Amino acid sequence: MISLKEAKAIADKELIRFSFIREPVSLYKPIGYILSLGGKRLRPSLTLMTASLFGEDLHHAVQAACAIEVFHNFTLLHDDIMDQAPMRRGHPTVHVKWNTNTAILSGDAMLIEAFHILHGTRQEILPAVTEIFTQTALEVCEGQQYDMDFEKRGVVSEKEYLRMIELKTAVLIAASMKIGALCGGSDAQQANLLYEVGRNIGLAFQLQDDLLDTYGNPEVFGKAIGGDIVANKKTYLFVMASERSAEKDQKELLRLFSTTDLQPEIKINKVKALFDTCQVEKITLDKIEYYLQQAKICFDELQTTTENKSQFNNLLDNLLGRKA
Numbered sequence: 001m002i003s004l005k006e007a008k009a010i011a012d013k014e015l016i017r018f019s020f021i022r023e024p025v026s027l028y029k030p031i032g033y034i035l036s037l038g039g040k041r042l043r044p045s046l047t048l049m050t051a052s053l054f055g056e057d058l059h060h061a062v063q064a065a066c067a068i069e070v071f072h073n074f075t076l077l078h079d080d081i082m083d084q085a086p087m088r089r090g091h092p093t094v095h096v097k098w099n100t101n102t103a104i105l106s107g108d109a110m111l112i113e114a115f116h117i118l119h120g121t122r123q124e125i126l127p128a129v130t131e132i133f134t135q136t137a138l139e140v141c142e143g144q145q146y147d148m149d150f151e152k153r154g155v156v157s158e159k160e161y162l163r164m165i166e167l168k169t170a171v172l173i174a175a176s177m178k179i180g181a182l183c184g185g186s187d188a189q190q191a192n193l194l195y196e197v198g199r200n201i202g203l204a205f206q207l208q209d210d211l212l213d214t215y216g217n218p219e220v221f222g223k224a225i226g227g228d229i230v231a232n233k234k235t236y237l238f239v240m241a242s243e244r245s246a247e248k249d250q251k252e253l254l255r256l257f258s259t260t261d262l263q264p265e266i267k268i269n270k271v272k273a274l275f276d277t278c279q280v281e282k283i284t285l286d287k288i289e290y291y292l293q294q295a296k297i298c299f300d301e302l303q304t305t306t307e308n309k310s311q312f313n314n315l316l317d318n319l320l321g322r323k324a
Contacts, residue, residue: 001308002052004315007045012038014062015069018117030094030106031113034073037089042205042319043176044069049315050180050194053304061183063120064129068176070117071133074110075140075172077103082148083231111137125182132182136175143168150234154254161239162203170202196298204291204320210235211284214272226268232257236287237280244278292316 002010015035020028044065051061079085080093081103087093095103114133121129146164150156177198181191213228214237228235234257241253253274256267275281299312 001049001304001311002058003311004045004049004319007048007052008041010048010058010062011041011044011065011069014066015041015044018066018070018113020113026098026102027106027109030077030098030102031110033097034077034088034094035070037091039089041069043072043173046173046198046201047176047180047183050177051184053302053308054181054184054186054190058184060122060125061180063117064133064179064183065176067114067118067121067133068172068179070110071114071137072172074107074114075144077107077110079144081107082144121183129179129182132175132179136171139167139171143171147233151232153234154258155242156234156239158236158239158243161234161236165206165236166199166203169206170199173202173205174198190302193298193301197295200291200295200298201316201319204288204295207236207284207288207291208320210237211281211288214268214275215281226264226272229257229268229271230264232260236284237275240280240283241275241278244280244283245274249274249277288320292320 018035020032020035022028047065047068048058048061051058076088077094080088081095081100085093086096091097093103094106098106115130118130118133119126143164143166146160147168150161150164174195175198178191178195181194186194210228212225213235214226216225218225238253238257242250245253253271256262256271256274259267262270295316296313300309302309
């Protein structure tokens with residue numbers, strides 16, 4: 001299996017080919033801009049890494065990997081509009097740099113382009129890959145809608161929250177690995193196993209983002225701490241605190257998450273104090289570890305070498321061991 005570093009280098013190189021220098025410039029330039037901002041390239045890298053488990057020829061996996069990354073960035077572009085986020089990866093978001101209408105239309109073009117790129121996949125597996133990609137794209141939209149719906153609700157259960165992040169985040173990582181497996185030549189059983197590996201990675205990955213937003217180091221995390229709290233987003237930490245708080249603290253938590261007139265620093269400190277009382281940091285860490293172990297268990301069932309399994313375990317430790 002190729003390394004994460006090697007896979008990211010391939011993804012970065014191939015994505016340059018999709019420079020989107022076309023007319024009208026006002027439509028395509030924002031697409032080139034958001035893709036040029038880089039990022040972890042986690043999803044296309046996992047597609048390529050998974051394909052490499054089954055063969056050395058990654059030619060057919062490259063198209064699918066690029067399609068997945070273009071689709072992922074489309075979701076970020078539209079998410080930034082809905083969240084009114086001013087920055088993405090340390091740069092102005094598209095709707096801030098241009099305007100909202102441009103960001104919406106450029107995002108629409110990215111979604112269409114993602115399917116166009118996907119059609120470069122090997123023809124004999126294209127129907128299966130397209131079905132996975134299409135179902136996943138719809139599920140991501142469902143997850144985003146649940147996320148927005150939760151903003152209007154006082155109480156969200158743990159089960160509801162985990163299902164939301166499964167749809168919004170985990171299924172795309174899962175699909176990345178399953179599509180990579182099919183591109184590499186795996187059978188259906190192996191591909192389905194890798195889907196489960198990716199789903200568990202995605203759940204752990206999102207929970208860690210939730211955790212770092214409150215307990216992370218902004219220099220490591222890459223953005224200001226407490227953004228979810230200021231925006232009244234109901235993360236896993238909020239859900240756990242709501243379920244475990246005394247009635248008085250629960251009412252205070254709900255009050256804080258329904259107000260926008262507190263100074264951000266004061267609000268963050270008050271909410272974090274309530275989180276600390278319920279030990280939600282430890283609860284979240286334990287849940288992350290649970291999903292990591294599930295991912296490892298699924299990967300161990302694969303018909304692959306001990307070396308690949310060891311490399312995968314190291315990948316998980318590095319990927320989800322982002323200390324802050």
